Amino acid sequence: MADTAIGTPEQLRDPDYTPALHRAIPLGIQHVLAMFVSNVTPAIIIAGAAGFGFGSDAGANGFPDMTYLIQMSMLFAGIATLFQTIGLGPVGARLPIVQGTSFAFIPIMIPLVAGQGVEALPALFGGVLIGGLFHALLGTFIGKVRFALPPLVTGLVVTMIGLALVKVGIQYAAGGVPAINSPEYGSLLNWSAALVVVFVTLGLKFFARGMLSVSAVVIGILVGYVYALAMGMVTIEGIGTSWSRAAPFALPEFFRYGFEFSIAAVVGFCLMAFVSAVETVGDVSGITKGGAGREATDKEITGATYADGVGTAIAGMFGGFPNTSFSQNVGLIAMTGVMSRHVVTIGAIFLIVCGLVPKVGAVIRTIPIEVLGGGVIVMFGMVVAAGISMLSDVNWNRRNMVIFAISLSVGLGLQLDPQAVQYLPDTIRILATSGLLPAALIAIVLNLVLPEDLAAEATEEVSGGMSGHGGGSLPKG
Template sequence: MTDNSIGTPEQLRDPDYFPGIAKAVPLGIQHVLAMFVSNVTPAIIISGAAGFGFGSDAGALGFPDMTYLIQMSMLFAGIATLFQTIGMGPVGARLPIVQGTSFAFIPIMIPLVAGKGVEAMPALFTGVLIGGLFHALLGTVIGKIRFALPPLVTGLVVVMIGLALVKVGIQYAAGGVPAVNSPEYGSLLNWGAAGTVIIVTLALKFFAKGMLSISAVIIGLIAGYIYALIFGMISFGGDFGIAAKVSNAATFAAPMPFKYGFEFSAAAVIGFCMMAFVSAIETVGDVSGITKGGAGREATDKEIQGATFADGFGTAIAGIFGGFPNTSFSQNVGLIAMTGVMSRHVVTVGAIFLIICGLVPKVGAIINTIPIEVLGGGVIVMFGMVVAAGVSMLSEVDWNRRNMVIFAIALSIGLGLQLEPKAVQYLPDTLRILMTSGLLPSAFIAIVLNLVLPKDLDGSPDIAGGLSGDK
């Protein structure tokens, strides 16, 4: 709902309008609350996949690395957002675009780091760096490649991202992968923590208004945290308790360039570059959504190009310091449409808040004390919403026989390889990692089939046997 006390309708539609610091601060923090959990979750997931340890009982070996990755997620989300709102030459749309760590790359990153710990980090972040530079180059041709990524392809890819992640949410809610063989895994206590998060999140999202509704996920996590405190799932004392973790974390720490070194991995570079196409198209959609929802107009070519440049360079710089790929956050697009405040300076205030949090490791240490079961409740909601967003995109597709064939083959092969990775165990390592991501083979098959199959292959599908040629 538009707040007319902030400015006139003409002012609210102007990206250059500044409503004053007293109003810009709460509006900016509102943007941060809407994306905060989603922004740090990829760092937590990748840390868990690499084996860094998790939660209040995590060992000391992985704790500093996990905290650092969370810290970089906040810092470079803020920096990348400044690229968009303030701009730097051709870089940046100069629109209220909030950047954050992308979920899209998680299915690519997990196979790269699974169980390898810190040893996997040099190749991972080198891939982020090179993939980011490639992403920036897409800004020069983004208008010319959109034809290859219609809703059929982009919707399928988004669905695959969600499907690749829902297993992670269930594992976290049940107690985490390290505990899979323990008696506590899947216990009522664990599911109670996750369920508390889900119930509170849904209640606030659908029955509350304003800030309570916008902050539903983060408030749900707080409720789950309180549950965990009540039932003794969080330890205050000991070497790995809350007090020790927070007190041992520095009050201020600057990011370290190439903290984990530099190592070229073909699988990482190819994976990040291929996913850059999807991320770039997602940003195009978000920029268009912002200008339509906030200003009632179409996005200009210059804005789309600048946003893509900012996406890529923000990702590349993050990779140098141990941050993950950044992209525009769709939930903040909806927030702009709801508030009617188009001011890019409001989002700049939110970006500064993120940067401050990213420079204070104690913030990351506090996040790292969240029990994995509590986070599981949050990510079940978030990853389910990713799938729902993909389904929403697919609703725009004309479901003729041609498009159903493309969708069926791409989904079957991609999801099948993800569920049964041993099916390609004899492929070279690079190709095996890319194929078992599920996401890349699905995207590749969908793009190729969409380009080569004749457009006039239509007709109503026969559910019982429409592919047999009877219709």
């Protein structure tokens, strides 16, 4: 509910309105807390998948590569957010849109870097750069391609993203991939740390209000961190060493990891850009409806898509990952009723400052993987839930059920057993084993080519006895 002490109802619906600083600053930090863990998690996951996430590696300027990736996630989330709130020519919606590192690209990135260390990063960031430029190009015609991505397709893709990542959460909670063959993997101690995070997060989400509810994941991880400290899973000395070794201030390095053109990376990032662009369109519409009670304009949608792509491309030049609008902040705007883009600008500045101080990333890096696993289980589970929510808008007739069934079976199957396509050329194999891209492509193509007259009532043969529950409803009883 809107707080009338912040401004009049008309002012609160105005993106150009600026509340008094003593109110605007806490509101801006609230936006950062809502997205902070989700924003830095992809960097930690990719570093871990590449094999340099939790070691004692030192980067070119003396601090670990994982710390650097965390810093870039914060820095370029802030910069991309400024593109949205302040704008730069046609770039930006001039709306309170919070940008952050996208989960959607993680299933594409993991096969590209798996076990290859920093040597895989030049091709990865080459894909981020070119994919970002393509994403920006989508801004010129995004409205014309939305027909190819109905809820059946977007819901499937979001669900697949979550399903691809839930395994990561379980592995982290059990002790991390490097520890799979050790006796400690899956121990009660490891799981207890993860469960503390899960229970605290759930408790705050359901029984707290306001700031405590919004920052439930952050607080859950902080409580889990304290628990891990008490149980000896992390030491004060280790935190102090990480803090002291990190520089007090550091600028991003232009092409720190170099640049390499990889067909698999470029194709993967460009294809996922379609999904990310449609997600941003939905977020922009959600912000204008929830905060201002109106539809988004074509100019706002185009500007927001430009900002997505430009922010991603610039991030790729310095070692940052793809950026997209963050949906949790859309809900925050609807909850607070404050539509001011300048409030979000304050949050963006806070992110940029954090991104320029490596000590922040160094402390984040000391979070035990089991504690992070608890937060990841919640976050990625919510991604699956969001996809299922989108699928509830689908009319579950025979045609749509067949499309969904084939897409999910092939995509999830290839993801679960990548050896099934081991003889494909490397580029195609990497894209296929992501699971996400084949599922999305099959769903898009079938949705475009299968005739609508197949949309008859589902038969028992196809639906397994679940016919008659279309339109997103669940079977009763």
